[in-house]
C-alpha cells in the first residue's frame with residue numbers, strides 16, 4: 001500500500017509540519033491549494049510547516065472558475081514541482097488531489113494530501129480521475145504517502161460536498177451486494193480482509209447517519225475514515241471491485257454524457273447516490289422474480305447485441321471499446337443455458353443475502369435525504385427515461401459482474417427497466 005500515514009482528528013492541521021517532516025525529512029514543500037481551500041486551512045497549514053522548519057513554496061489556483069483536473073492543470077503543478085525537489089502538500093478535495101496526485105506521480109515523487117471535505121473515496125485510491133483531450137479517464141498513479149484530515153475543517157465543508165461523500169459511501173452497500181453475487185457465481189471470490197475493511201466502517205457510518213447530517217465532528221471523522229478505507233481496499237486489490245458496483249457504472253454513463261445541473265457538472269457522489277438507490281430498488285425487484293418462468297434456452301443474438309451497443313455509444317471510439325467488452329462477457333447457446341442454470345441454483349441464497357447486506361429501500365432513501373444526497377433522477381436534472389438509458393449503458397460498459405448482468409442473462413432486463421417507473 002502506498003499510504004503509510006493517515007491522521008484524522010480534531011486539530012490535525014497543527015500537526016501538518018511534524019507529520020510532513022516525519023514522512024519526508026527536511027525536504028522543501030510545495031503547497032497546492034485554491035482560493036477557497038486556502039481560506040479553509042491554508043494559514044494553519046503554512047504555519048505548521050514553517051514551525052517544523054520546512055521551506056514552503058505555494059501554487060494557488062484561482063477559486064473562480066474552479067480548478068478542473070485536466071492536462072493543463074497537471075502541467076502547471078508538474079512544472080512548479082520540477083523547479084526543485086519539493087514534495088507537494090495539496091490542501092483540497094477531489095479535483096486538487098487528482099491534479100497533484102498525477103503531477104507528483106509523473107515526477108516519481110510521493111506527496112501528502114490535507115483533505116478539506118469528506119467528499120470522495122478517491123483521496124486514497126491509486127488512480128487519478130482526470131480529463132485528457134476532453135475524455136474523462138482514470139490515470140494510474142500512486143496514492144498519497146500521507147493523508148491528513150482535520151475534522152474541524154471537514155465539518156465546515158460545503159453541504160453538497162459532504163452529501164456527495166455520504167452518497168459515495170452508501171454505494172458500498174450495493175457494491176458489496178454485487179460482490180456477493182459475483183462470489184456466489186464463482187466469477188469473483190470475496191477477499192474477507194478487504195471486505196471487512198470496507199463493510200465494517202460503512203456500517204459505522206450508517207449507524208451515525210443522523211449525527212453526520214448534523215455535521216458532528218466525530219461522526220464526520222467516521223465518514224472520512226470510511227471513505228479512506230475504501231481507497232485503501234482498492235490500493236490492496238488494485239481493483240475498484242470492493243468499492244464500486246453497478247451503481248458506479250450507472251454514474252459512469254452519466255459522467256461520459258456530462259450530466260449537469262444549472263450549468264455545473266453533477267458531482268460523482270450525487271450520480272452514485274442515485275445509482276445506489278436504483279440498484280437497491282432493483283435488488284428488491286429480484287425478490288419478486290418467478291424463477292420457474294425463466295427459460296433455460298433462447299437469448300439475444302450477438303448481431304443484435306453488437307448493434308445495440310454501437311447505437312448506444314455515439315462516439316465511435318467508445319463504441320469500439322465497448323463492443324470488445326460486450327463480446328467478452330456475451331454468452332449464447334449452451335454457455336448461456338449453463339449460466340442460467342447456475343444463476344437459478346444460487347437464487348434462493350442470493351435472495352436471502354439481500355436483506356442481510358442492504359438496508360431497507362425506504363430507510364436508505366431517508367438516510368440519503370437527511371444528508372442532502374439525491375435519491376431520484378429528477379434530483380440531478382435527469383428523469384425516468386434518462387435513468388433507464390444510464391442503466392442500459394451501465395450493463396454494457398465493464399467486464400464486472402453485477403446484478404444488471406444477472407437481469408440481462410436471465411432475459412429479464414427489460415422487465416427491470418420497466419419496473420423503474422415505480423421507484
Ligand SMILES: [Zn+2]
Pocket residue numbers: 121168171248268272
Ligand atoms: Zn465512488
